[in-house]
Amino acid sequence: MSEHRLEVLADAPAVHRRGAQLIAEAARAAVAERGRFAMAASGGRDPWPMYSQLEDHDLPWDRTEIFQVDERIAPAGSEERNLTHLIAALSIGAQGSLRPMPVTDENPEAAADDYAASLPEALDLAHLGLGPDGHTASLVPGDPVLEVTDRRVALTAGEYQGLRRMTLTYPELARVWTLVWIITGDEKREPLAKLLARDPSIPAGRVEPGGDSLILADPAAADLG
Numbered sequence: 001m002s003e004h005r006l007e008v009l010a011d012a013p014a015v016h017r018r019g020a021q022l023i024a025e026a027a028r029a030a031v032a033e034r035g036r037f038a039m040a041a042s043g044g045r046d047p048w049p050m051y052s053q054l055e056d057h058d059l060p061w062d063r064t065e066i067f068q069v070d071e072r073i074a075p076a077g078s079e080e081r082n083l084t085h086l087i088a089a090l091s092i093g094a095q096g097s098l099r100p101m102p103v104t105d106e107n108p109e110a111a112a113d114d115y116a117a118s119l120p121e122a123l124d125l126a127h128l129g130l131g132p133d134g135h136t137a138s139l140v141p142g143d144p145v146l147e148v149t150d151r152r153v154a155l156t157a158g159e160y161q162g163l164r165r166m167t168l169t170y171p172e173l174a175r176v177w178t179l180v181w182i183i184t185g186d187e188k189r190e191p192l193a194k195l196l197a198r199d200p201s202i203p204a205g206r207v208e209p210g211g212d213s214l215i216l217a218d219p220a221a222a223d224l225g
Helices: 012-034 048-056 082-089 108-118 170-175 186-196
Strands: 004-008 037-041 064-068 070-072 125-128 153-155 165-168 178-183 212-217
Touching: 004 186, 012 037, 012 048, 012 125, 012 178, 012 212, 048 082, 064 082, 070 082, 108 153, 108 165, 178 186, 186 212
Parallel strands: 004 212, 037 064, 037 125, 125 178, 178 212
Antiparallel strands: 070 165, 153 165
8 A cells, every 4th residue: 555645836836737747647658558548537626727738748649548536417518517627628639538427327326337347457547636525536524435345436325515426436546556636725734634644534534545646735735835
C-alpha cells in the first residue's frame, strides 16, 4: 500500500496546469509501453480548468480512453451530469475517447456491472477530488456504497445532494496505477489534513492506493496561505 505524496503549487491555476501535465506525461508513457492509455475522470468543478488544458499537450487521443470515476443519475445533457461538463472542457479531438457511465439505462445496477466489464484490468491513472465533507468519487459519508468490496462499480443506496450516483469502489481505486488528486480552496483544509493522516472518519481517508498517489494542492488547501 502506497502513501500519499503532497505537492503544493503556487495557486489553483498552477495546480490545474500541473495536473494536465501529469496526465499528458502518463498518457505518453503508457502508450509507449503498452500501446494504450486508460484514465478515469472525476466530477466536480475543481478539475474543469485542468481538463480544458489537456488540448495544450500532445496526447495520443486515438489510443486513449477516458472513463468516469463517478456520475450522477440524471438525464443526458443535464447540468447535474459530470459528463456534460467534461464534454465542454475537452477538445473535439478528445471527446471521442470518452467512455461515459451508463446512468440513463433503465436498470442501473446491471449497467454498473456492464461498465465494470468494460474497464481495463487496471486504469493507468484516475483523477480524484475531495469534498468539504471528505467524500471522494461518489464514496459519500454514511452510504452503504462505502462497504462494497465485491464490485468494481457500484451505486449509492440513497441520494446525495438530491441524486443517486454511480461510482468506482474502493477496490477499483486500489487497482489504479496512479491517483492524482486535485484539491484547492480553504474549505478543503480540514479534509485534506484528514486525507494525509489516512483518517477513516472521512471516505477519502479510506482510499488505499495500490500504486502512486499524488495530491496537488494550493496553499489555501494545504494551510499555507
